[in-house]
Amino acid sequence: SYELAQPPSVSVSPGQTARITCSGDRSAKQHTYWYQQRPGQAPVLLIYKDRERPSGIPQRFSGSRSATTVTLTISGVQAEDEADYYCQSTDNSGDYVVFGGGTKLTVL
């Protein structure tokens, strides 16, 4: 089965840059999506199609993709960014959705 791997935790100080990676073999057509989930709340879509931001999402959230790695970057981290972050993609057929295990971002 197709799997996406994320680091369990990332810690940064306020104002610094946080980078969360999402690893997994994928073709160019298998895009990556990122969600933020604060405690007790539903997930919120942050990034779609690797690097696109839905309306209303602050510019400090950005997505990037290299040949081997997909990364969510949070610039100028704020206390309110402390949350769990999940990457999501699809399998090769594009019909089945897969989530990464999630990364807990701690703002020190």
Place this chain on the structure above:
Amino acid sequence: EVQLVESGGGLVKPGGSLRLSCAASGFTFSDYTMNWVRQAPGKGLEWVSAINSAAYFIYYSDSVKGRFTISRDNAKSSLFLQMNSLRADDTGLYFCARSANYDSNAFDIWGQGILVTVSS
């Protein structure tokens, strides 16, 4: 306001059944693919099932295939998940989520979730 509200959760014994509902409002429900996503207590997100706007295409994760059935009533702007042969590892918070009209793999609107507990 665009909104999804789940209902129908609760406590059920192993082997039992439960039917979840998701009421949509604030958008044209019949235009969108819809999904169920669950989250076990203290764990990550797990996609469960998807149904396209006209219910022509339906997909399930391997963990629920053959036990769960997704359906929709576009006239009533409602999404359903019939869950049979429930197991302890089906316990969790179940979210309905809308697929964005600009990318069906992007879940742009989520409900607050409904808790399902499978226990004897």
